[in-house]
Amino acid sequence: MEGIVDLQVFQLLTAYIFILILLFIVRKRGIKREKEIIISSIRMTLQLILTGYILTYVFSNSNPFITISVICIMETFAIFNIYKRVKSPLSFNLKKIIALSMVIGTSVSILYFILIVLNLSPWYNPRYFIPISGMLIGNSMTGISLGVNKLVDGMISKKHIIETSLMLGATPKKASKSIVNNAFDSAILPTINAMVGMGIVFLPGMMTGQILSGISPLSAIKYQIAIMLGILGSVSLTVIIFVQLGYKTFFNNEHQLKL
Amino acid sequence: MFVLENIKYKDILNIKNLTIPERKITCLIGESGSGKTTLLKLLNKMISPTKGSIHFKNKAIKYIDSIKLRRNVVMLSQTPVIFRGTIKDNLLKGLNFSEKPIVNDNTLKEILSKVHLDKSLDLNAKELSGGEKQRLALGRIMLMNADIYLLDEPSSSLDENTEDIIINEFVKYIKTNNKTLVMVTHSKTIAKTYADNIIEINKGKVKGEI
Numbered sequence: 001m002e003g004i005v006d007l008q009v010f011q012l013l014t015a016y017i018f019i020l021i022l023l024f025i026v027r028k029r030g031i032k033r034e035k036e037i038i039i040s041s042i043r044m045t046l047q048l049i050l051t052g053y054i055l056t057y058v059f060s061n062s063n064p065f066i067t068i069s070v071i072c073i074m075e076t077f078a079i080f081n082i083y084k085r086v087k088s089p090l091s092f093n094l095k096k097i098i099a100l101s102m103v104i105g106t107s108v109s110i111l112y113f114i115l116i117v118l119n120l121s122p123w124y125n126p127r128y129f130i131p132i133s134g135m136l137i138g139n140s141m142t143g144i145s146l147g148v149n150k151l152v153d154g155m156i157s158k159k160h161i162i163e164t165s166l167m168l169g170a171t172p173k174k175a176s177k178s179i180v181n182n183a184f185d186s187a188i189l190p191t192i193n194a195m196v197g198m199g200i201v202f203l204p205g206m207m208t209g210q211i212l213s214g215i216s217p218l219s220a221i222k223y224q225i226a227i228m229l230g231i232l233g234s235v236s237l238t239v240i241i242f243v244q245l246g247y248k249t250f251f252n253n254e255h256q257l258k259l
Numbered sequence: 260m261f262v263l264e265n266i267k268y269k270d271i272l273n274i275k276n277l278t279i280p281e282r283k284i285t286c287l288i289g290e291s292g293s294g295k296t297t298l299l300k301l302l303n304k305m306i307s308p309t310k311g312s313i314h315f316k317n318k319a320i321k322y323i324d325s326i327k328l329r330r331n332v333v334m335l336s337q338t339p340v341i342f343r344g345t346i347k348d349n350l351l352k353g354l355n356f357s358e359k360p361i362v363n364d365n366t367l368k369e370i371l372s373k374v375h376l377d378k379s380l381d382l383n384a385k386e387l388s389g390g391e392k393q394r395l396a397l398g399r400i401m402l403m404n405a406d407i408y409l410l411d412e413p414s415s416s417l418d419e420n421t422e423d424i425i426i427n428e429f430v431k432y433i434k435t436n437n438k439t440l441v442m443v444t445h446s447k448t449i450a451k452t453y454a455d456n457i458i459e460i461n462k463g464k465v466k467g468e469i
């Protein structure tokens with residue numbers, strides 16, 4: 001671990017010059033974004049400082065209860081973030097299904113990854129458990145948000161197609177099949193595309209971080225490959241649970257479209 | 260065959276008594292917005308009444324499985340919906356959805372000639388004009404060989420000449436096969452020519468009822 005550059009605070013401060021440049025540009029061009037830029041920079045800084053202290057505490061007090069609590073908090077934030085990201089109004093049932101799919105899809109993937117792939121010991125070791133869960137939950141959140149948007153939009157814009165299918169004697173499942181497939185496909189596509197660009201177009205954040213902190217590139221890519229597969233699994237599992245249960249909320253017991 | 264009693268659907272329909280006979284041709288007429296489409300949708304359970312009861316062959320419709328009912332009481336909506344794919348794909352869609360056996364290309368061609376659609380089975384259906392799409396949609400439901408048909412203004416995008424030929428053809432199909440037809444039409448001539456039974460809907464009520 002020799003030769004690691006530990007960033008001094010004043011060095012860090014010099015990096016804020018990039019924010020100043022951006023502020024200068026938007027002001028000069030009359031783009032009204034200054035407030036958002038300032039707020040997001042401050043939020044980023046404060047949130048990361050806070051996270052730094054929290055993680056320091058959590059890492060030095062390794063215990064299963066704390067690890068699980070952190071995961072629960074991340075999961076909750078992720079779920080509310082999804083509700084916020086979806087433009088169309090969500091029914092209560094659909095919200096329940098989003099939460100359920102996130103919890104089941106990510107938990108199964110996290111446990112598999114931690115227990116089988118990494119074979120971590122102790123299993124709750126926060127130094128691994130928390131960042132890995134964060135990546136799986138974060139990516140699943142992005143995936144399912146796309147899926148929800150596509151499903152709701154599809155149900156509304158293809159209303160006549162669904163109605164005609166029902167009139168031709170289709171089950172709700174068959175009538176919404178193409179919309180469900182389309183939602184699933186759009187939700188997993190960004191993850192698949194990310195794999196294609198991996199290592200060539202960009203070095204993923206986690207790998208960059210590991211390399212900067214002194215781990216050999218070959219160890220770093222092993223982790224990166226594993227985590228990428230884990231992400232794909234978690235996104236797929238979460239989204240498939242969501243679409244399989246989600247389309248049903250648009251129909252009632254009489255197999256009528258509730259729109 | 261259909262017996263409606265004290266039916267209310269939201270503020271749209273209010274029908275005290277209505278009977279639609281089996282193996283007959285019933286025409287629904289009335290101004291636009293009077294509730295004709297809504298009435299048809301009650302008959303195949305695309306919607307359920309807010310109040311009142313509907314019986315189908317002496318059985319309360321609420322105890323009949325919606326999907327089974329719709330496979331027997333097939334409805335054609337006012338604006339034809341065409342699925343992605345060829346004319347053949349579209350014709351087979353009804354059989355697929357209702358889980359009926361697939362038929363061969365010759366049967367499909369016969370259906371096309373019955374609805375006077377002189378096109379190749381492999382033509383992409385989105386190339387068709389509005390009137391042609393409507394005839395395709397009509398062919399699609401004829402293929403399903405249902406007992407009861409509900410047609411919602413089947414000729415609204417056809418010119419008068421084609422309208423006559425197509426309706427005539429469909430009525431012939433209904434009569435020779437002893438089927439039941441309930442048809443919404445804006446044309447009093449069609450109603451007078453073909454209907455055994457004419458029902459006029461006026462502001463959500465059956466005309467003549469109080």
Ligand SMILES: Nc1ncnc2c1ncn2[C@@H]1O[C@H](COP(=O)(O)OP(=O)(O)O)[C@@H](O)[C@H]1O
Pocket residue numbers: 271289290291292293294295296297298
């Ligand atoms: N899903 C619906 N919700 C509320 N009102 C509707 C709905 N569908 C139709 N309506 C209204 O009900 C009335 C009857 O509609 P409709 O049955 O389509 O009439 P018609 O087929 O005779 O032209 C119209 O005033 C229409 O605006």
Ligand SMILES: [Mg+2]
Pocket residue numbers: 292295296297337411
């Ligand atoms: Mg209508």
